[in-house]
Structures are given as structure tokens and as C-alpha cells.
Amino acid sequence: MVLVRQELGDVLRDFRLRKAMTLRQVAGRASVALGYLSEVERGQKEASSEILASVAEALDIPISVIMREVGDRLAVLEGVSSVPDTLPDELVAEFDADLAIR
Known part of the structure; x- marks a missing residue:
């Protein structure tokens, strides 16, 4: 079974x-408990x-x-052959350029 929370955590x-x-850096900036964010990333908790x-x-x-990205990964797992790119x-x-700078 494909779980959205697992894919979201991976993304x-x-x-x-x-x-x-x-x-720790992300949790601090987001004002989220470190342990909770860890559980979200591991797909153990649902993120609101x-x-x-x-x-x-x-x-x-x-x-x-x-x-x-979550949707694209789910489509691959579900075997959907064509997902429209909107x-x-x-x-x-812009996003790729921003990632390249950081």
C-alpha cells in the first residue's frame, strides 16, 4: 500500500x-519539535x-x-504512465536556479 505520508516525508x-x-536547523526555523519533524520525515506521523x-x-x-514532487512519486509507484505537467x-x-545557488 502506498502511503502519502511516507512519500511526503521522503520528499x-x-x-x-x-x-x-x-x-535541527529546519525544526528550529519552522518552530517544530525536532522529534516530531523526524517522525514526519520517516513517514511515521502525518504533517498538518x-x-x-x-x-x-x-x-x-x-x-x-x-x-x-509527492504527486510525481506517487504516480510512479502507482504505475501511472502519463502525468500532465502543469x-x-x-x-x-526559478526554483532550479535557486537550488543551484544554495
């Missing part, structure tokens, strides 16, 4: 690591929309980008 961890941030917004802000990544090219370019 949050991947973005955090790409930004070379520790769990408020927690997700705080973590996304701490990572300086739009929630839409996080959710898009993210504007300029937003993708």
Missing part, C-alpha cells in the same frame, strides 16, 4: 538534504497543513513544489 528529507540543512507550511518556509520551497517553465527555472 521533505530530500529537499532538506539538497539544501545541506540538518534536521500548518506544519507543512512552516517546514516549506524553513526550506524556502513553495508548498506547491513539495506537493508536485507547472510553468519559468517557475521551474
Whole structure:
């Protein structure tokens, strides 16, 4: 069974690591308990929309980008062959440029 919370946790961890941030740094910036954020990243706890917004802000990544990545990963796991790409090219370019700088 595919669980959204596991994929969301994996995506949050991947973005955090790409930004070379520790769990402690993100938890501090997001005002979220370190242990709770760890459980979210491991897919053991569901993140509320408020927690997700705080973590996304701490990572300086739009929630839409996080959710898009989760959706893409779920599509692969579900064997969906074609997922329409609706993210504007300029937003993708801006995000990629921002990641390259950090």
C-alpha cells in the first residue's frame, strides 16, 4: 500500500538534504519539535497543513513544489504512465536556479 505520508516525508528529507540543512536547523526555523519533524520525515506521523507550511518556509520551497514532487512519486509507484505537467517553465527555472545557488 502506498502511503502519502511516507512519500511526503521522503520528499521533505530530500529537499532538506539538497539544501545541506540538518534536521535541527529546519525544526528550529519552522518552530517544530525536532522529534516530531523526524517522525514526519520517516513517514511515521502525518504533517498538518500548518506544519507543512512552516517546514516549506524553513526550506524556502513553495508548498506547491513539495506537493508536485509527492504527486510525481506517487504516480510512479502507482504505475501511472502519463502525468500532465502543469507547472510553468519559468517557475521551474526559478526554483532550479535557486537550488543551484544554495
